[in-house]
Structure formats: structure tokens, C-alpha cells
Amino acid sequence: xxxxxxxxxxxxxxxxxxxxxxxxxxxxxxxxxxxxxxxxxxxxxxxxxxxxxxxxxxxxxxxxxxxxxxxxxxxxxxxxxxxxxxxxxxxxxxxxxxxxxxxxxxxxxxxxxxxxxxxxxxxxxxxxxxxxxxxxxxxxxxxxxxxxxxxxxxxxxxxxxxxxxxxxxxxxxxxxxxxxxxxxxxxxxxxxxxxxxxxxxxxxxxxxxxxxxxxxxxxxxxxxxxxxxxxxxxxxxxxxxxxxxxxxxxxxxxxxxxxxxxxxxxxxxxxxxxxxxxxxxxxxxxxxxxxxxxxxxxxxxxxxxxxxxxxxxxxxxxxxxxxxxxxxxxxxxxxxxxxxxxxxxxxxxxxxxxxxxxxxxxxxxxxxxxxxxxxxxxxxxxxxxxxxxxxxxxxxxxxxxxxxxxxxxxxxxxxxxxxxx
Numbered sequence: 277x278x279x280x281x282x283x284x285x286x287x288x289x290x291x292x293x294x295x296x297x298x299x300x301x302x303x304x305x306x307x308x309x310x311x312x313x314x315x316x317x318x319x320x321x322x323x324x325x326x327x328x329x330x331x332x333x334x335x336x337x338x339x340x341x342x343x344x345x346x347x348x349x350x351x352x353x354x355x356x357x358x359x360x361x362x363x364x365x366x367x368x369x370x371x372x373x374x375x376x377x378x379x380x381x382x383x384x385x386x387x388x389x390x391x392x393x394x395x396x397x398x399x400x401x402x403x404x405x406x407x408x409x410x411x412x413x414x415x416x417x418x419x420x421x422x423x424x425x426x427x428x429x430x431x432x433x434x435x436x437x438x439x440x441x442x443x444x445x446x447x448x449x450x451x452x453x454x455x456x457x458x459x460x461x462x463x464x465x466x467x468x469x470x471x472x473x474x475x476x477x478x479x480x481x482x483x484x485x486x487x488x489x490x491x492x493x494x495x496x497x498x499x500x501x502x503x504x505x506x507x508x509x510x511x512x513x514x515x516x517x518x519x520x521x522x523x524x525x526x527x528x529x530x531x532x533x534x535x536x537x538x539x540x541x542x543x544x545x546x547x548x549x550x551x552x553x554x555x556x557x558x559x560x561x562x563x564x565x566x567x568x569x570x571x572x573x574x575x576x577x578x579x580x581x582x583x584x585x586x587x588x589x590x591x592x593x594x595x596x597x598x599x600x601x602x603x604x605x606x607x608x609x610x611x612x613x614x615x616x617x618x619x620x621x622x623x624x625x626x627x628x629x630x631x632x633x634x635x636x637x638x639x640x641x642x643x644x645x646x647x648x649x650x651x652x653x654x655x656x657x658x659x660x661x662x663x664x665x666x667x668x669x670x671x672x673x674x675x676x677x678x679x680x681x682x683x684x685x686x687x688x689x690x691x692x693x694x695x696x697x
Contacts, residue, residue: 320392331513332437342368360384372515403428424449455486478507551664551682553585571600581688588622610654635660655691
């Protein structure tokens with residue numbers, strides 16, 4: 277009896293030891309993984325320093341000291357990339373005079389091998405200054421995949437040194453405004469900005485290009501003058517500074533910031549030209565005609581419905597049926613007409629993606645005279661949407677997903693006779 281009583285105790289004790297060992301192994305593995313991750317993050321941040329900008333390098337050191345790795349989160353970005361989100365402690369906000377109602381995180385993008393590709397400091401100011409303890413789950417996934425957010429307010433994106441880059445504002449969970457900093461050699465209008473206008477030729481002037489959006493469509497844009505930086509370089513330690521990273525100053529064009537500004541300016545300009553310059557058209561290309569039987573034929577109109585700004589087109593192929601109504605006069609009439617398929621001819625420039633849906637076609641039929649019952653003319657009114665996305669990459673900070681897509685609705689209308697030619 278005693279042996280039978282001891283056996284369960286021995287088994288239970290053995291299982292407890294094994295469980296404890298397994299738990300200790302898992303904890304050790306987790307600590308090793310987090311240690312490796314911390315090393316990667318700190319190593320990447322160190323690479324963002326420049327020996328010519330000690331103040332900005334100090335900003336990065338302060339950031340490293342205040343990263344809360346115990347609260348880090350991962351979110352998907354796309355099939356090949358994911359976000360690493362690390363909260364920043366309040367001590368950083370205090371020393372950089374950031375509003376206490378602002379939530380501050382380090383947002384990094386990693387590839388499948390967990391290599392860090394790029395990163396930003398993100399300052400989130402909730403709507404109505406309502407303090408949140410953290411940014412809601414999957415906010416950045418939704419933001420960069422054009423989905424509605426579960427929060428409202430302003431997201432300011434900075435370089436890790438504190439340079440102001442761009443911002444996204446949300447209302448009712450949807451994008452309300454988007455703005456980015458643009459560098460230019462053009463001075464502000466001296467008539468309206470006498471206090472800040474400069475006459476030096478070796479200065480770079482900075483503007484904020486702010487666009488307001490409604491339901492995915494930009495409705496208004498404004499350029500706001502921010503200030504100027506002149507030759508000699510700069511090393512501004514302030515938060516949300518205009519000072520370019522890597523020693524770039526005004527006029528010289530020798531820094532990452534100036535190169536980035538030139539790149540983003542050219543890329544966005546081409547992207548906006550594509551979205552704004554493309555026009556709906558109605559140009560009949562021809563008809564595909566085939567025999568169904570002795571008195572019925574397919575007559576499928578093909579027409580150009582959109583002319584792209586850079587030379588590409590959208591064409592639509594409709595499906596129609598005509599019938600013979602008078603053999604002696606060879607008179608034909610439309611029996612049916614339905615919307616078929618939209619396709620692209622040519623391609624947009626490399627920095628722009630153009631996506632389109634198949635639209636909704638509404639056919640209409642008219643007779644030769646108001647009194648006649650024979651349908652001699654058939655028409656198609658086609659409503660469709662086109663989405664323009666910026667794909668261009670710029671030094672150190674790819675633009676993919678940062679510039680919101682432009683969604684434009686179009687309508688094209690055409691009328692065709694019923695003759696089998």
C-alpha cells in the first residue's frame with residue numbers, strides 16, 4: 277500500500293520539476309529574444325547619428341534611454357513588412373517640452389528577417405486634448421492600409437532626431453488632412469511676409485504643404501511658410517525642428533534632409549499631376565461583330581473612357597445584341613446592351629500606381645423618332661473609380677504608404693447606332 281501511495285507523489289514531483297524547467301527555458305528564451313531586439317534597435321538608432329550634429333546625436337541618446345521595451349508591440353504592415361512600436365517614457369517628453377497629453381512612440385518598420393528598414397518618432401495628439409494611455413491596437417496597420425481608425429486626432433511624424441517630416445489628421449476615423457514639409461529655394465512673398473522674407477541667395481525656405489481630404493478625395497491645398505535655414509549648417513536640438521539631418525543646411529544641398537525634400541517634392545508633384553490631370557473621355561474605338569443566327573448578331577462597342585495624364589488609357593468593352601427588323605431595308609435595332617470589361621492600355625510612370633474598378637454601366641435606348649417603337653440607338657453611361665498611389669522611394673524614408681492615395685470618381689457616356697458595321 278505504501279508503494280502505491282508514493283508513486284503518484286513521485287510522478288507529480290517529476291512533472292512539477294519538468295514544468296519549472298520548461299518555464300525557465302521559455303523565460304530565458306524570451307529574454308534572449310528581447311535582448312537581441314533591443315540591441316538591433318539601439319544599433320539602428322546609433323547609425324542615424326552624424327558626427328557633424330552632436331545635439332541631434334544627443335537627442336538619439338536621450339531617446340534610447342527612454343524606450344519602454346517592456347510595452348513594445350508588433351503590427352502587420354504588409355506581406356513582407358511589420359511595425360515595431362515602442363512607447364517612449366515621459367522623461368523624454370519633459371526634457372523636450374512635449375505636451376503631456378501627447379502619446380509618443382518610436383515606430384519602426386522591419387522586414388521578414390527582423391532587420392530595421394526605417395523609422396520615425398510619432399507624436400499622437402488625441403482630439404479635444406483627451407489623454408490616452410496608449411495608441412489603440414492596430415492603428416498603424418489601419419492607417420497605412422487605408423482603413424478607418426478607432427481614434428481621432430493628429431499624428432506628427434518626425435525623424436528620430438526630432439526633425440518634422442509630415443502629419444496625418446483623422447476625424448470620425450477617416451483621414452481629414454495630410455501635410456508634409458517641403459524645402460524650396462523660393463522666398464515667401466515679400467508683400468505678405470515682410471517680417472520673415474529673406475534676400476539671401478544661400479538660404480533654403482521651408483513650407484508646409486497641407487491638403488484637406490473628404491472621403492478619400494483631396495478638396496483643398498495650402499502652402500504655409502515655416503521658416504528658413506541659411507548656409508553654414510545647423511544642429512538644432514529642439515523637438516519638431518526644421519533643421520535637416522546629417523549636417524544639411526540651407527543653400528548647400530549637402531544633407532539628407534535637403535535631398536529628401538527635393539525627392540519628396542518631385543515625387544509628390546508628379547503624383548498629383550497624374551491624379552489631377554487625368555480626364556474622362558468618350559472616344560469610340562470600334563466594334564466587335566459576330567453572327568449569332570440569321571437575324572441576330574453581337575455588336576460589342578469598344579471605347580476609350582479615360583485618358584491618363586502621362587499617356588496611359590482606360591478602355592471599356594461592352595456587350596451588345598442587335599436584331600434584323602426589316603430585311604428589305606436592312607434595318608437593325610438594339611436588342612440588349614450591357615457593361616462588359618474595363619482594361620488599361622499603356623502604363624503610368626514608375627512612381628505612381630493606378631488601380632481601377634470595373635464600374636457600373638447604365639444602358640439607355642432611343643428610337644429614331646419620338647413616336648417610333650424601334651430602338652435604333654443604344655447608349656452607355658459608365659461610372660467608375662480610379663485610385664492613384666505614390667510608389668516613389670526617397671533616401672532613408674520610403675514614401676510608400678505615407679502619402680495618402682487619391683480616389684477619383686469618373687463618368688463617361690457614349691451613344692452608338694444599331695447598324696451591323
